Amino acid sequence: MxxxxxxxxxxxxxxxxxxxxxxxxxxxxxxxxxxxxxxxxxxxxxxGYLIPKEETKPATPPAPQQQQKNYNEALMFFTQEQYAITQAAVERIFPADDNGPGAKDLGVAFFIDHQLAGDWGFNARDYMQPPFYVGEKTQGYQGRINRREIFYIGLRELQNYSQKKYKKDFPSLSPEEQDAVLTAFQNDEVNVTTISASGFFNLLRSSTLEGVYSDPLYGGNKNMQGWAMRDYPGNQMTYTNIIEKDYTVVPPQSLRDHL
Structure with a gap:
C-alpha cells in the first residue's frame, strides 16, 4: 500500500x-x-449510576410565616362607630398604667360586643315582664329595655353630649375631656330619655371590669394579662401539687389550656 x-x-x-x-x-x-x-x-x-445527572436549581426558601390572626377579634353587634366610642370609654375607665395594659389592649370592647350579641344582650335569663316599678338602688335594674338597647341609647347620647359640649366626637376628645363626659353621666348630669345616664355608666363600668378579668375565651383579658396584674391563677384544674407549700405565684391558665 x-x-x-x-x-x-x-x-x-x-x-x-x-x-x-x-x-x-x-x-x-x-x-x-x-x-x-x-x-x-x-x-x-x-x-442513574451510569448516566450523569443534570444540575438542579436550589430549592426556593419558604416564605416567612405571617403573624397568626386572632379571629376572636371581630365585631358581632357594634357598628364601627359604636365600637370606637366603646373602646375610648372603657380605656378611660380602666386605663393603661405602670401596672400593665388598659382595657383597649386587653380587648374589652370586643368582650362587650360579643356579650351583647348573645343571651346577655337580650336579658335572656332575666325576668322582663310587667309591671315595672322604680326599684331601690340595691335591687339593680328594673326596666323593660334590654342591655342591647341600653348600650345603643347610651353610646348615642355619649356621642351627642360630646358634640354638643366640645364640638367633637367622643373618641376624638382629649383624655381629660372624656373623663369629664363620663363623670357627667355617672352623676346624672346629662338628660337622657328612656334610660338614666348613671344607669348606663354603671353598666358600662361593670362590663369593663368583667372584660378585664373574664376568661380570654370570651374576648377580653387578652393573653391573660388582666389576671397576671393581680397574680390571679385563672382556671386551674387542681392545686394539689402546691397546696402544702408556701405561697407562690401560679402562672394563670385559661379554659383553653385544658383541652
Missing amino acids: SEQDQHSQQNENREATKTKESQRMSRRKFLTRSGYAVGGVVLGGLL
Missing part, C-alpha cells in the same frame, strides 16, 4: 471513530431524558 493510501485509510478510521462517539453521546442524552420522563424509580434508578 502506498503512503498516500495509508494516509487516506487513517482519515477514514478517524471519521468512523467520531461517528460512533457521536452516536453514543446522542443515545446517552436520550436515555437520560427518557429516565426522567418515564420515572426515576424504574428507569432512572437503574441507569
